[in-house]
Amino acid sequence: MALITSDAYFKLLAHACKYPFDTCLGLLVGQRGADGSVTVQDVVPVLHSQHQLAMVMHAALAQVDMHYQDSPVSLVGLYQVHDRVDAKLQMDAVARKIAARLRQHNPHAVALVFDSQNLQRTSEPAAALFTPQEKDEWMHMYNGLIPMNLAPITRSQTPLQFTDSDEGSRGQRLSKMLESRSYEQIHDFEEFLADGTSDYLNARFA
Template sequence: MVDYSIASLAYLKLVLHAAKFPSSTCVGLLIGTVAGSSCTITDAVPLLHHWTNLSPMAEAGLGLAELYAKQQQLVFLGLYVANERLGNQAVPNGAQKMAEAIRRDRPEAVVLVVDNEKLASNEPALIPYLPPKSPSAAWQPTTLSSARISLADSSAPTKALEQVRQGRHKLLGDFDEHLEDVRVDWLRNAAVSV
């Protein structure tokens, strides 16, 4: 079984993405390294908040993000989704299709759904979805502990919440924003730091 570790920067970016667009479904990519049966999610690339279904925009963003990951000597390890509705913890169909595409290259791919109800707490606001055993089945939700997923820094939720309260979510950009203003640094998001 695969063990996953989520770096503070990756957790921070997915929380900031959800906070910046609270009335939209947000989708982003999880990138990192694989060593044996250990996956380290070192960063997150905020992708979409408008065009969350498979579209030419999503495909273009995925292609650019893949080039960026390769330049950084990282690989796609999955994606994250922050749904627009508070209690919605499902993986949208478009995101499932993106996850399946990632899984073809990376069988250990995971989908992390942001638990909107826990965002304002000091707990990890993540619900992991693991790939189905059968290709026709849906991705299955589980718990962080049973999926062997941990935060590299257990204080990451508290630190991320503090950055949201300071308004730092406004510094984050995604690919949709980049399409409207090419100056938006959506791949690196250098203005965002832990």
């Protein structure tokens, strides 16, 4: 099972909205529970293009890992947002390469895959959760993201959930972000490498 906070989700969403015609990739930050579940408490947007992919990801993993080394949270996975309308909710070759490197840091890392078009239409978007298997294989766990206010039995059987149940508040937040274009304030690590001033951790993004 994977849980994601609304704040982490909206950073991810902002990254996708800022670059709607690119496939966006980023890192998931959080904690792994004793039962194997993962709680995503923050995300770090990493890149939105294929330019110097290996260099960007290598630098991002090193920087982010160092940033959180004395923190109770750590890297727990990656996210990918497909830009194509016809793209299936699957990890592509790029995501798999990044995931393989991430698993060197955390063998239990997970992957979340979203569709950019769907993200902007609903506060409860379609998503896919992948968990690591042997070698470089991944298991596709589930499509769908549901609020926590469903029946306990249903929640326990659903691997991907929000940590809160306020779907209405998320809907309002989504509308406000799209109308105000506040997503333009989000920065990824690729931008940081280009100008050296962008806050890729997005500490002030709300």
